[in-house]
Amino acid sequence: MIGRIDIPLDIFKILKYILPTSASYAELLCLVFAIYFLSKDKNPFWRITIWYLVIVMVTETAGKYCALTYRTNLFVLNIYTLFEVSYVTYGFYTFIKQYADIKKWIIAIYGVIILIYITFTAIYGIHVYNAFTISIMSVVFVIYGLFYFYLLLKDEDYIDLKFHAAFWWVGGALIFYFGSTLANFFDDIIQQKFLGKYNTRSIIYTTLNFFLYGLWAYSFICRARQRK
Amino acid sequence: MSLILLASFVFLLMPIFLLLYIRSYNQHKKNHVLEKQNMQQIFESEMLQTRIEVQDQTMQSIATELHDNVGQLLSLTTLTLNSVNINDAEKAKKKIDNSLSLVNKSIKELRELAKLLHGEQLVENGIGNAIDQEINWLNKTGAYELKTNNLLVEKQITSPNKDLIILRLLQEIINNIIKHAQATQIQIDAYLQNDTLHLKVTENGIGFNPDEIKAQKSGMGLNSIYKRIEMIDGKLALNSAPGEGTSIAIEIPYP
Numbered sequence: 001m002i003g004r005i006d007i008p009l010d011i012f013k014i015l016k017y018i019l020p021t022s023a024s025y026a027e028l029l030c031l032v033f034a035i036y037f038l039s040k041d042k043n044p045f046w047r048i049t050i051w052y053l054v055i056v057m058v059t060e061t062a063g064k065y066c067a068l069t070y071r072t073n074l075f076v077l078n079i080y081t082l083f084e085v086s087y088v089t090y091g092f093y094t095f096i097k098q099y100a101d102i103k104k105w106i107i108a109i110y111g112v113i114i115l116i117y118i119t120f121t122a123i124y125g126i127h128v129y130n131a132f133t134i135s136i137m138s139v140v141f142v143i144y145g146l147f148y149f150y151l152l153l154k155d156e157d158y159i160d161l162k163f164h165a166a167f168w169w170v171g172g173a174l175i176f177y178f179g180s181t182l183a184n185f186f187d188d189i190i191q192q193k194f195l196g197k198y199n200t201r202s203i204i205y206t207t208l209n210f211f212l213y214g215l216w217a218y219s220f221i222c223r224a225r226q227r228k
Numbered sequence: 229m230s231l232i233l234l235a236s237f238v239f240l241l242m243p244i245f246l247l248l249y250i251r252s253y254n255q256h257k258k259n260h261v262l263e264k265q266n267m268q269q270i271f272e273s274e275m276l277q278t279r280i281e282v283q284d285q286t287m288q289s290i291a292t293e294l295h296d297n298v299g300q301l302l303s304l305t306t307l308t309l310n311s312v313n314i315n316d317a318e319k320a321k322k323k324i325d326n327s328l329s330l331v332n333k334s335i336k337e338l339r340e341l342a343k344l345l346h347g348e349q350l351v352e353n354g355i356g357n358a359i360d361q362e363i364n365w366l367n368k369t370g371a372y373e374l375k376t377n378n379l380l381v382e383k384q385i386t387s388p389n390k391d392l393i394i395l396r397l398l399q400e401i402i403n404n405i406i407k408h409a410q411a412t413q414i415q416i417d418a419y420l421q422n423d424t425l426h427l428k429v430t431e432n433g434i435g436f437n438p439d440e441i442k443a444q445k446s447g448m449g450l451n452s453i454y455k456r457i458e459m460i461d462g463k464l465a466l467n468s469a470p471g472e473g474t475s476i477a478i479e480i481p482y483p
Contacts, residue, residue, distance in 0.1 A: 145243075149250055158261040161254050171247045179240040186232050204236050211240070 024060045030213035030220075031057055037224040045094040046223055049216075052087040055080070075126040085113055085137050088173060092144040095166040099151035113137055135184040138177040145174030165223035172215030176208045183208075274459060275389060278396045285399045289365055290341055298337045305330040340368075355391040355425075356380030359418050362398055371406075372414045379419040387483035393456050394427065394480065400449050401429050401476055409433025409474065425482035430475040435468045 031053040038046045059080040066073040093106045117133045124130075148170045152159075161167045183204045308327045312320045343361070356378060363376050398416075405411055411433030418427050441450055450466075457464045462480035 146246075149246065153250060153253060158254070158258045160258075161251055167250075171243070174246070175240065175243040178243045179236060182232060182236045182239055200233055203233065207240065 024057070024209075026209045026213035027053070027056050027060060030217045033217040033220045037220040041223065041227060045091060046220075048087065048090065049220075052083065055083050059083075072127060074129045078121065078126055078130050081130055081134060081137070082114075082117065085110070085117070085133075088137075088141055089113075089144075091169060091173070092141065092148065095170060096144065096148050096151065098166075099148075099155060109140055113140065131184055135181075138181055138184055141173060141177040142181070145170050145177070149174075163222045163225050165219045165226055168215050168219035168222060172212045172219065175215070176212035179208045179211070180204070271459060274456065275392065278392055278456065282392065282396050282399065285396075285403075293337070293341050298334050298341070301330050301334040301337065305334070352386075352388070354380070354383065354386050355394050356383055356418070358391065358395045359398060359416075359427075362395070362402065363416060366402060366414070373412060375413070375415040377415075377417045377419070380425070383420055385420075385483045390425075390460050390480060390482060393460055394425065394478075397453055397456060397478065398427065398429070400453055404449065405429075405431050405433065405474075408436075411473065420482060423482060425478075425480045427478040427480075428475065430473065432473040435470045435472045435474055437470060438466050438468050 031050075034050045034053050038050055041047055059076055063073040063076045066076050089106060089110045093103070096102060096106075113133065113136060116136055117130060120130050120132055148166075152167070159167075183201065305327045308323050308330065312323045314320055359378050360381055363374065363378065366372065367374050405414060409431050411431035413432045415430045416428070418425070420426070454464060457478065457480070460480055462478060464479075465477040466474070467476075468474035
């Protein structure tokens with residue numbers, strides 16, 4: 001049962017929702033980079049990237065608002081998971097298809113993840129953090145990432161990876177999803193405080209976000225360079 | 229708690245190391261690609277050099293032919309025609325007939341020359357024909373007793389780059405024989421067996437010590453022969469000793 005807390009809204013409260021916290025600085029920076037470097041891109045994946053990052057920022061703001069207003073923001077995170085699984089799957093599909101034809105596999109696996117998501121939501125409701133789907137999703141993305149790198153190594157052509165957008169995008173995703181594996185499995189435990197002050201979950205995710213959005217932002221620069 | 233944090237840190241480090249590994253592997257791949265490009269460039273420049281040398285050789289042969297053969301025939305024709313006395317009809321007829329036969333011979337020689345000029349393109353008609361042309365030219369000098377066994381003429385398969393190199397090798401070997409060997413007999417065998425082209429040239433000249441010649445950098449173009457054989461994965465066996473003639477056997481994977 002979710003109850004609304006009636007706190008009158010003032011300008012400082014609104015600013016508190018909108019202004020980024022330490023965890024979302026990387027996301028905001030990434031969005032700015034995406035708008036600057038990708039707005040002229042014709043490739044559908046890179047265009048969708050801008051909108052996905054907008055959704056990430058909206059989720060952050062809505063999450064903060066809901067946390068303060070309803071004392072829970074888990075349903076916002078759960079809805080966001082749908083966008084996340086779709087966007088990242090599409091990203092991996094875009095990059096892997098350059099080396100291998102696995103369209104059917106990717107669609108099938110995407111269908112299974114969505115099915116798991118719906119089943120979990122049907123059983124536990126939207127207000128329970130869907131850690132199970134997120135764990136499965138993370139493992140699948142790690143496999144996609146490793147598979148992409150395997151294909152990249154196997155390929156005989158030389159590519160300058162320093163400026164190869166796909167490499168950095170996949171690299172960022174792999175670090176994030178591989179790094180968050182433990183955090184997903186021990187989601188209950190890591191909510192406790194570390195050294196009495198810091199939230200372990202927050203430490204892990206802030207670090208991972210920094211890597212994910214940092215590398216993605218760099219991949220946007222590479223993409224703009226490739227376009228030229 | 230700190231254990232999970234530490235483990236997460238390790239999990240974070242693993243993909244980072246993976247990225248670093250892929251980057252370093254990629255660097256090796258780059259070096260490999262550059263090396264391959266470099267080798268391709270060397271191969272192409274060597275092919276160009278070979279082509280130029282084949283052209284040079286053809287030009288030299290033509291110049292020699294023009295000077296020694298056609299030139300002599302035409303000079304003789306001029307002399308004969310100059311000495312014609314039209315008052316002595318019988319002698320005049322004989323001399324004119326002689327001149328006519330000399331002119332005809334010149335025409336024949338010129339036709340042969342034209343064929344030689346084609347010789348350079350002959351490589352396109354197969355290595356067998358090119359080798360035949362080379363043997364014909366050698367035969368015409370009349371300086372050697374030739375035994376030839378060229379079984380490549382009937383073969384339909386070709387390999388343009390290798391053909392050019394093989395022709396150049398044969399030219400170089402023949403040149404060496406003419407310049408240094410003082411031979412009277414030459415035997416040339418060319419045949420294809422188990423996807424390998426065999427070319428063997430044997431002569432009864434003065435011979436030499438192969439080790440000494442190899443040690444000299446300029447040694448009779450031998451270095452260039454070895455380099456080119458290596459370029460097309462071939463093998464060369466050289467047998468020679470002072471006073472015992474020389475035999476060179478070449479094996480090249482073909483086509």
